[in-house]
Amino acid sequence: MSTTLHRPYLLESDLPGLHLRHRGKVRDVFDLPASALPADAGFGDCLLMVATDRLSAFDVVLPDPIPGKGEMLCQISNFWFDKTGHIVPNHLTGIDVASVLPAGVDASLYEKRAVVTRRLKPVPIECIARGYVIGSGWKDYQRTGRISGIALPDGLRQAQKLDEPIFTPSTKAAVGDHDENIDFDTAVRLCGAELAEAVRDATLRLYRYAADFAAERGILLADTKFEFGTDADGRLYVMDEMLTPDSSRYWPADEYEVGTSPPSFDKQFVRDYLETLDWDKTAPGPRLPPEVIERTRAKYAEALERLADIRID
Secondary structure (H helix, E strand, C coil), X not given: CCCCCCCCCCXXXXXXXXXXXXXXXXXXXXXXXXXXXXXXXXXXXXXXXXXCCCCEECCEECCCCCCCHHHHHHHHHHHHHHHCCCCCCECEXXXXXXXXXXXXXXXXXXXXXXXXXXXXXXXXXXXXEEXXXXXXXXXXXXXXXXXXXXXXXCCCCCCCEEEEEEECCECCCCCCCCCCECCHHHHHHHHCHXXXXXXXXXXXXXXXXXXXXXXXXXXXXXXXEEEXXXXXXXXXXXXXXXXXXXXXXXXXXXXCCCCCXXXXXXXXXXXXXXXXXXXXXXXXXXXXXXXXXXXXXXXXXXXXXXXXXXXXX
């Protein structure tokens, strides 16, 4: 089914002259040598990170974009980076995106969806905080009574709130593969004890702050994933995206009910639609009907407005 899009969208970045370092499910990352930065930038080599409007489901990038999604993801990340700078420093440099774009590129297409960031050494695990038993954590609990090796009380129900949030790291899978939950001992083997303890502490501090903030706005933060990196001096930064509907499970508090899977501010409409199809969840993904695209876009926009008070036309 063909889809009519009612606003500009970006499915794939096109920045001639910049070296494409990585194209992920949603983000395109380009190298920015120091020579490409403003003379007074005060940074060495940096990266240009672009949030496209691509959408993935079941680890497959779908052919239809969600118009404006990349802008919304970038803006909500920037909001949270600003709000949490007192807890953990982040990768943002503050360098104006328009100042590093190649000549002839339409800056209006990139200025709200891209950021210039520090070049960091990624921590080799996904750092997940869970405040509720849901998703893969619920499946692990049903099978073993544990999540990432952490023993939990008997008799917990789906979506039940935990007494305290827990740190449940996972592996970093390549595009098309699935992350796997790991215990803290495995995280130590992958990162070293000092770094593993540092990211565990940062993850839980960030989660508690964000969960309290969201709750004041009628939203429950069930779980979220952070990525961290270190600079040449070993200083820890939070990076990539932060507390977006793509990396977090947000629930409307007034629709929350223990024993169910509450509705989320994310691509739930897409997943629900795909589950009705005769599709084996391998690439290529199916096309999306216009109503599914629009309802998904509306959910992202609602999350951005309720959390950050930023309205998308």
